[in-house]
Amino acid sequence: MSGVGGLDGVGGIRRFGGLRRRWLGAGGVVVALVAGFVVAPVGGLPSAKADDCQPSVTPVPLTPQVPWAQTALRVGDLAPFSTSGTKIRVAVVDSGIDVAAPQLAGAVDVADSVSLVDPKTYPPTADALGHGTMVAGIIAARARAGVGVAGLAPSAVSLLSIRTYKTCESEDAPIAAGIRAAVARGAKIVNVSAGSSTNTPDLASAVSQAQAAGVLIVAAAGNLGAQQDGNPPQYPAAYPGVVAVAAVGADRTVTTYSEHGAYVGIAAPGGSADAPLLGVGPAGDGTLASGLGTSFAAPYVTATAALVWSRYPTLTAAQVRQRLYATADRMASGAPDASYGWGIVDPYAALTTVSTPAPATTPPPVAPSPLSFAALPVKQDFTGRALAVGGGGILSAGGVAGAAWLARRRRRGVRVG
Template sequence: MRTSEALRRRARLVSGLIVGLVALSGPAWAAPPPVAEPGGCTVKPGFPASAEIPWAQERLGFERVHALATGAGITVAVVDSGLNVNNQPQVSSLESTKPTNVMGGGGYGATDVNDCEDYGHGTRVAAIIAAQQEDGVGFEGLAPDATIMPIKYRDSSSQDVGGDAAAVARGIEAAIAAKVDVINLSLQSPDTPELRAAVEHAKAADIVVVAASGNNDGQGVPALYPAKYAEGKDFPNVLVVGASDANDAIAQFSITGDYVGVAAPGVGILAPTQIQGYYAEDGTSFATPFVSATVALVRERHPRLSAEQVVNRIKATADRPGVSVPDAGYGWGIVNPYVAITAERDDSRILPQQAKLPAVPAPNLPEPPDHTLRDRGYAVAAGLLGAALLFGVGSIAWRHTAERRGATADGTQPRG
């Protein structure tokens, strides 16, 4: 069992490295060229489904988590580019409710949220949260029984996750009106009075807001909102997510700051396209839904916790990276869904401002012990035993042959 786990861990590391190398070798694998779908949508086809479990799911321990919680009874609002449920079985079968389009101003009565453009950002985010399990497919959502409320605030024509702050604010207000439990914001926006007020209203409604820390393009991109609202004590319901890789290192593109709450896998993250197949991409946008799904699991398992207590629990139970926490990149560590739902702790306790705590690595079994000397001893013993058996069998055979020739073993003639 230990050997198997060690090999699995090495395979997971190699898998993550391969994903990264392939993604860097050219854009064709990471983002296939768009094709026109009958009905007017322009979508990216992906690569065929595989039974191999993606590295991020192995890292977060989906199998043991799902034995205890699946997000049942919890609603997650995904304020993004919408949701395409027309073609992808794992997405079309997930539970969704109250689709809302807040583009173009006005109220939020429109229900057309089809993620019809070529990138499919919202579809991928929703799938990471709640995609259904499918036979022969390794990929699945972390909270497969959670209900998704898709809120379309922008088109999905590019990877640019910036957008109209007023539309984002309307999306948050729509989620509040629908009485969701958690809001996923894999986006960046300017700070505006409308956006700040919407996040304030979410706090008053006891809703956890999970926001991406943002991606740095190497040009010194400043920290953007709503992530920066987690700076200070005004918004304890906001949990900001950075991106980590298969080696548990913070991704170079992940924007850092003292408002980062936790990190989650965000490099080479596999998810469905809008039409068929899968491809892997990088970004804090795809780390964030792992944490939103963890919030759903915690709120299912611990329904009496407030939004602030849920945030504190997830921070307190994260895998610490071996540095003082909170850290500008890791926050309080890499999210651990299993410990988040099972830990026995006083959730009213406030986390310290800074703590030098011992590292808590990923929950893997130790390497198998070195039995080289023991095995050599066994080999020598086995060799001696084999030689003894061979000598004994040889002696018996020689005696039997000698008797058949009319002589005893000592050379005398037998009595007649």
């Protein structure tokens, strides 16, 4: 088992959100580490280790608790903007999407989804790892009675599952082919919660072709940000024009594992060991999943982009990206910052701030955003609650964290367009 952003090889595609956890039962403690997701470099032939063939997320009992990330991003305020407008086709290039999950019923265009890794054995609508399903749920999970988990843009998107993984976390992953397949099937946004520290011509070409077709690519910035992991640039996140997403915790601080550099465009909730994210699990009984990583920060930005494009359908991909950056919740006076990019994604501001779309080549304003933060963060205490009631305690603490995050915002003045 790897530590945060641990490496088992060099240059391969890594999934940036898979967790290895021990589930100790009711009243127990959930122990979490980010697994360094590794597959072969393009054309390589590594062998998968036995302990790699495990789910990337952890099963969590159903709970009515609203996850902290949803509270922090004001998901409840987005309802007026998510039920009308153009439906946006969003491709999830990942480990598949389990369409049996109740909260994803009707969310996936099954007919147009595709598996690039033996579709008969590994169909696009199943997901042994759980990674792609949790990503999909952050974007489009339907509301469910008695369950607090919900997606940001369930009514604004039609998902495509582009499966590029089988069942293990050490395998060759055709990400470039996945991007091309998504574009060929009409995707306007492609979510790639994986990356490679090797800049390959094939991947660069796939990204360039997608952008030429007017497609917006949102990618995880990577989980190798800790000093011991070297913080190597990750691709496709580091390519020009790609929205590279860093991860923040419940205290709005960039996580230690999140990669940083000039290519980072924006940040979003990615979770930490004491406050992981909660999402949809790959199970027909509706069991939830818990995870952390930039993998799961990226779909919050993808969903926000889809909502913006649905409401403002005449925007170009570059203008959607511009709007995300311009309305982000600033975390550094000299934005863009190498850790946060232009700030933390703010879906409500992106949808309601009245502005004339800027030319695609115009950089976002450097002036402070209307959103500002308290000088002294409120310290969050998750450990006591987690030890007291196990997994449920972590979920409860997450809700408190989200409320605290939201409470630390000053009221902003925006005009609803």
